[in-house]
Structures are given as structure tokens and as C-alpha cells.
Amino acid sequence: MCGIVGYIGSKNTKKILINGLKELEYRGYDSAGIAVLSNGNFSSFKSVGKLVNLEKRTKDFETRGFAVGIGHTRWATHGKPTELNAHPHTGVNAYVVHNGIIENYAELKKELLKEGALFLSQTDTEVIVHQFEKNLKDLKNAFKAFEKTISELKGAYAILLVTKEEENTIFFAKNGSPMLIGINKENDKYFASSDTPLIGECREVNYFEDGDYGYVTQNELVIYDKNNTQKEPHFIQLATNKLSAQKEGFRFFMEKEIYEQSSVIADTLLGRLNENEVFFDELEENFFEGINEIKLCACGTSYHSALTASYLFERYAKIKTSVEIASEFRYRSPLMSKDTLFVVISQSGETADTLETLKMAKQSGLKTLVICNVDNSSMVRIADRAILTRAGIEKGVASTKAFATQVTVFWMLALHVAQSKKTLTEDELTQHIHYLRAIPTSVHVEDAMHERIKRLSKRYLHGHGFFFIGRDVFFPLALEGALKLKEISYLHAEGYPSGEMKHGPIALADPELFTIALLPQHMLYEKSKSNVEELSARDSTICAISPLEFDKADDFIQTKEHPHYMLEFFEMMVVVQLLSLEISIRLGNDVDMPRNLAKSVTVE
Numbered sequence: 104m105c106g107i108v109g110y111i112g113s114k115n116t117k118k119i120l121i122n123g124l125k126e127l128e129y130r131g132y133d134s135a136g137i138a139v140l141s142n143g144n145f146s147s148f149k150s151v152g153k154l155v156n157l158e159k160r161t162k163d164f165e166t167r168g169f170a171v172g173i174g175h176t177r178w179a180t181h182g183k184p185t186e187l188n189a190h191p192h193t194g195v196n197a198y199v200v201h202n203g204i205i206e207n208y209a210e211l212k213k214e215l216l217k218e219g220a221l222f223l224s225q226t227d228t229e230v231i232v233h234q235f236e237k238n239l240k241d242l243k244n245a246f247k248a249f250e251k252t253i254s255e256l257k258g259a260y261a262i263l264l265v266t267k268e269e270e271n272t273i274f275f276a277k278n279g280s281p282m283l284i285g286i287n288k289e290n291d292k293y294f295a296s297s298d299t300p301l302i303g304e305c306r307e308v309n310y311f312e313d314g315d316y317g318y319v320t321q322n323e324l325v326i327y328d329k330n331n332t333q334k335e336p337h338f339i340q341l342a343t344n345k346l347s348a349q350k351e352g353f354r355f356f357m358e359k360e361i362y363e364q365s366s367v368i369a370d371t372l373l374g375r376l377n378e379n380e381v382f383f384d385e386l387e388e389n390f391f392e393g394i395n396e397i398k399l400c401a402c403g404t405s406y407h408s409a410l411t412a413s414y415l416f417e418r419y420a421k422i423k424t425s426v427e428i429a430s431e432f433r434y435r436s437p438l439m440s441k442d443t444l445f446v447v448i449s450q451s452g453e454t455a456d457t458l459e460t461l462k463m464a465k466q467s468g469l470k471t472l473v474i475c476n477v478d479n480s481s482m483v484r485i486a487d488r489a490i491l492t493r494a495g496i497e498k499g500v501a502s503t504k505a506f507a508t509q510v511t512v513f514w515m516l517a518l519h520v521a522q523s524k525k526t527l528t529e530d531e532l533t534q535h536i537h538y539l540r541a542i543p544t545s546v547h548v549e550d551a552m553h554e555r556i557k558r559l560s561k562r563y564l565h566g567h568g569f570f571f572i573g574r575d576v577f578f579p580l581a582l583e584g585a586l587k588l589k590e591i592s593y594l595h596a597e598g599y600p601s602g603e604m605k606h607g608p609i610a611l612a613d614p615e616l617f618t619i620a621l622l623p624q625h626m627l628y629e630k631s632k633s634n635v636e637e638l639s640a641r642d643s644t645i646c647a648i649s650p651l652e653f654d655k656a657d658d659f660i661q662t663k664e665h666p667h668y669m670l671e672f673f674e675m676m677v678v679v680q681l682l683s684l685e686i687s688i689r690l691g692n693d694v695d696m697p698r699n700l701a702k703s704v705t706v707e
């Protein structure tokens with residue numbers, strides 16, 4: 104995920120900016136840059152890859168005395184990770200850094216191009232600085248121009264902007280992406296998109312709220328709220344431990360990533376929906392022309408998201424879809440026909456087995472697509488087209504938010520195909536889009552829910568095994584729940600289709616067999632319920648997850664009522680993630696780095 108730093112003061116500006124960016128490295132990035140305004144002159148440096156490249160670039164650059172500076176680490180969303188796409192972006196006399204996504208950038212860019220603005224990058228961010236310069240020409244006042252620019256942006260942002268017009272000033276705005284400011288004893292001011300760059304530099308910080316914008320100079324901090332009313336800053340004490348600051352108060356990165364799902368899914372959706380259409384800038388209009396079949400191929404959690412996708416593609420887009428485990432597909436001399444779209448799914452984009460299948464498909468002349476979280480990864484470079492999931496870096500080895508964003512992309516993609524094949528009516532599409540927009544709310548972690556799961560978890564620390572069961576898309580979710588538990592608790596767990604238990608596994612049923620039953624209201628409820636009753640009658644210990652009361656269960660986790668089964672899917676996903684997390688914490692395991700596992704499996 105992108106990171107922002109800013110500084111205004113008389114210390115070594117370059118050093119402060121680069122050190123600040125280093126503190127944000129843990130969030131992941133693929134390019135970085137800084138811009139410093141000192142004695143009326145801008146100096147700007149950018150580089151692709153790690154910060155050491157930026158350090159090399161800035162080796163001979165020093166500032167003396169007062170300066171203002173902004174810096175950025177970029178995790179590519181719009182446009183490849185190149186130097187031109189790295190921030191800060193410039194127009195004529197100003198530089199900007201930005202986290203988030205400007206949803207209406209395409210419209211703004213169209214107008215700006217007409218008026219002669221010269222765009223250098225493929226990013227959404229660059230429109231901010233051109234829009235600002237256009238407004239500055241009209242209004243002749245930098246703050247007014249900035250204020251107007253902010254009012255014209257739609258989407259999520261944390262923005263810092265510096266301009267020669269007001270050379271001792273940093274303009275800032277925050278909406279939907281985090282940003283804070285700290286002030287030290289010398290009255291120097293520091294900006295960052297998370298706590299860590301400010302630890303050790305300032306003792307007190309002000310966290311901006313959504314809608315806040317304003318400016319700082321050496322002696323002033325002026326903040327306006329979303330109603331354009333000036334407000335006082337609210338300074339609070341800053342944490343002192345960097346690692347715990349990176350975890351933002353959570354016990355483990357995995358826990359933080361579970362909580363982040365709501366905001367990263369909002370990013371996944373951004374700019375890809377309107378009232379009755381789903382679109383991907385990444386795919387040309389006729390991308391699906393001539394495609395009669397989709398083959399999805401992946402490993403582990405990504406395989407589970409692919410399985411989920413197969414239900415959605417066949418149900419909504421009416422296109423034949425099959426799913427393959429990459430390590431199996433590689434060696435079974437598969438038949439590939441040219442009218443098949445070959446889709447690989449990977450959080451890292453580097454998983455060796457999946458990468459090999461992508462190469463095989465390309466060699467066979469198939470059209471290929473990757474759904475991936477890491478731009479410029481091997482798979483993204485090789486596949487014909489790539490859709491990025493925008494989950495930000497995932498540090499926990501057990502994948503959570505990457506899975507959530509993959510499923511979100513797949514639901515959108517199924518609708519996108521349905522739209523071009525006209526297999527859904529306009530009303531149905533509009534309804535789905537309405538539900539898609541509700542995903543971020545459905546995955547929001549409620550305190551009461553988390554507390555309940557924490558309490559229940561103590562009853563599930565032993566036993567001779569877990570069965571996670573579900574039907575339809577809740578079967579892949581059951582597989583995913585079981586995989587999460589296995590990975591971090593080291594307890595034996597299996598995912599199974601509810602209706603299949605009677606064909607064998609039910610023989611295991613006894614009080615020491617724990618069944619985690621997914622019972623959504625809007626997908627085969629009665630059928631799934633009977634399957635669980637069969638297990639309950641054989642004395643298996645049942646933990647039911649459902650919005651509907653279920654009296655045959657030993658434990659019951661009540662989810663909210665949702666209007667669509669996919670929204671139930673997303674809430675239940677959070678429940679199984681939290682259950683695995685809490686069981687594993689109670690068992691004393693290192694949740695973020697489970698034994699024997701690696702985040703990216705680049706060996707066969």
C-alpha cells in the first residue's frame with residue numbers, strides 16, 4: 104500500500120523524508136520519490152524498486168536551512184511501477200503525492216487534456232496537480248485553488264501538495280485514506296500516512312478526519328473540516344514502539360489484515376462500478392469475444408477463491424468454468440482449446456506452480472489473465488492482461504484480505520461478462536452492483552462479534568478434528584476456513600460439502616468431532632440444515648454460523664441478515680478467519696509466521 108511523508112522545517116529534509124519512507128517499507132511498494140522545495144527551487148527524485156535506489160539517486164543532494172518536502176512510496180494501482188508513474192507528480196510549478204484512488208480521474212483528465220495539460224504518467228494522481236494549476240490560474244490564490252481542487256475530487260485520498268506559489272507551505276487533504284501530522288519542540292511539522300515515521304520525531308500527533316483539509320507553514324496549522332469550517336487540531340500522545348505501531352494496536356498482522364478488509368475491498372471496487380455497469384480499465388471491450396470457456400488455476404487460498412468464482416461465472420455469466428489446482432494441472436497433459444480463457448489467481452504473483460501453468464497456457468496459444476495483488480510480479484508480466492486486487496501488502500502468512508479482494512474481483516468479473524453476454528437483465532445487474540457496494544460493510548468487524556468468537560474459541564482447542572461444511576459457494580469458503588485453521592493452529596481440519604458428509608465422513612461423528620457449519624439464509628438453507636442435523640443426531644459438536652437461530656447446535660455464532668448470499672459469504676468469511684485466529688492465539692502460536700510455511704512459495 105502506498106505511503107506518504109511530508110516535512111516542513113530546518114533539519115535535513117532529504118534525510119527526514121527518506122527515513123520516513125523507510126518506516127513505511129513494511130506496507131509494500133514498488134517505487135518511491137521525493138520533492139523538496141528550498142529557496143524557491145524544486146528538486147525531485149524518483150526511482151523504481153527499493154528505497155536504496157532512491158538513496159543512490161539523491162546521494163549528491165542536500166538541503167541547507169528551511170525547506171518543505173514531500174515523499175511517497177507507491178504500490179501500483181493505475182499504471183505500471185515505472186519512474187514516470189512514481190510520485191510526486193508535477194505540472195508546472197507544483198508537486199503532489201497521493202494515497203487512495205481518484206474515482207473520477209478519467210473525466211477530469213479528459214477535460215484537462217482538452218485544455219492543453221501535459222500528462223506524463225498513467226496515474227489517477229496526476230490529475231490532482233493539473234487540476235490545482237488550472238484552478239490557480241483562475242483564482243490566483245493557492246489555498247483557494249487547492250480547496251476547489253479537493254471539492255472536485257471523488258474517491259479516497261490522502262494528499263500533500265507543494266507549490267512555488269506559496270513556497271513555505273504544505274497543503275493537505277484527507278478523505279478515506281489515513282494521514283496524521285506531528286509537531287516537535289522546534290515547531291517543525293511532519294506528515295505521514297501512518298504512525299511509524301513520526302515515532303522518535305514527535306511526541307504528539309493530530310490524526311486527520313475524513314473531509315479535513317488545510318495547510319501548514321512554519322508557524323501555522325490551519326485545518327478545515329468537511330463542511331469547510333475551520334477547526335482546532337486535536338493532539339494526542341504518540342506510541343513509542345515501532346513494531347506495535349506497524350500493527351496499529353493489533354496483536355498480529357493477520358488480525359490487522361482481517362480488520363482492513365473493509366477498506367481494501369472499497370479500494371478494489373473503486374472506479375470499477377457505476378449505477379448499472381461493472382468495468383475494468385485493464386480489459387479491452389472485446390476481451391471476452393470468442394471465449395466459450397474459462398479455466399481457473401491457482402494454489403491454496405487463491406484456489407479457493409477460484410472455486411468460488413466458478414459458481415459465479417456459471418450462474419451469472421452462463422459460461423462453462425473449470426478450476427484446477429496448479430501443481431496437478433502441470434503434469435497431467437491437459438487438453439487446452441483456443442476458445443478458453445486461462446485465468447491464474449495469485450496473491451504474490453510468484454507461486455512457482457501457478458506461474459508454470461500460466462506459461463503452459465501461453466505456449467498453447469490461450470488468452471491469459473491474472474488476478475493478482477502484486478503489480479510487476481512474474482505473473483503480471485507474463486499474462487496477456489492483469490487485474491490487480493488492491494489489497495495492499497499482506498504480511499500474515501495466512502492469507503485473509505487477499506482472498507477477500509480476489510472474491511470481490513471475481514464477483515465483479517462474473518457480472519462484467521454477464522453484462523457483455525447479456526445473461527443478466529439491466530435490473531439484475533443494477534441490483535448486484537448495489538450488493539457489491541455493500542461488501543465493505545458486510546466485512547466490518549463488530550466488537551461484539553469478535554468478543555463472542557474470542558470467548559467461544561476456548562472450547563475448540565482439542566478434539567480429533569474439525570469439519571468446516573457448506574454448500575454452493577459456502578463449500579469453497581468451508582475449504583478456506585479449514586485451511587486457515589490448519590495453517591495457524593496446527594489442528595486437523597477439513598472443508599467438505601455439507602451434502603457429502605453422509606457419504607463417508609459422518610462415520611467420524613462423535614462429541615470430539617467439531618463441525619463448523621455454514622448456514623446462510625439465502626443459499627440452500629433447508630438442505631444445509633438437514634445435513635447439519637444428521638451430524639448433530641450423531642453427537643458431533645456443532646458450531647453453527649448463521650443469521651437464523653439453530654437449536655441443534657452446541658454453539659451458535661449469529662451473523663447479520665443480508666439481502667444476498669454473497670454478502671452472507673463475506674461476513675462468514677470474517678467469522679471463520681477470526682475463529683482460526685483466536686484458537687491459534689490461545690494455543691500460543693505465532694500466527695503471522697506459522698511453522699513450515701512461507702508467504703510466497705517459489706519452489707515446486
Ligand code: AGP
Pocket residue numbers: 402403404405448449450451452453454457500501502503590700701702703704
Ligand atoms: C494462504 O493462507 C496460504 N498461505 C497459501 O495457501 C497461499 O494461498 C498459496 O501458497 C498461494 O499463494 P499465492 O496466492 O501467492 O499464489
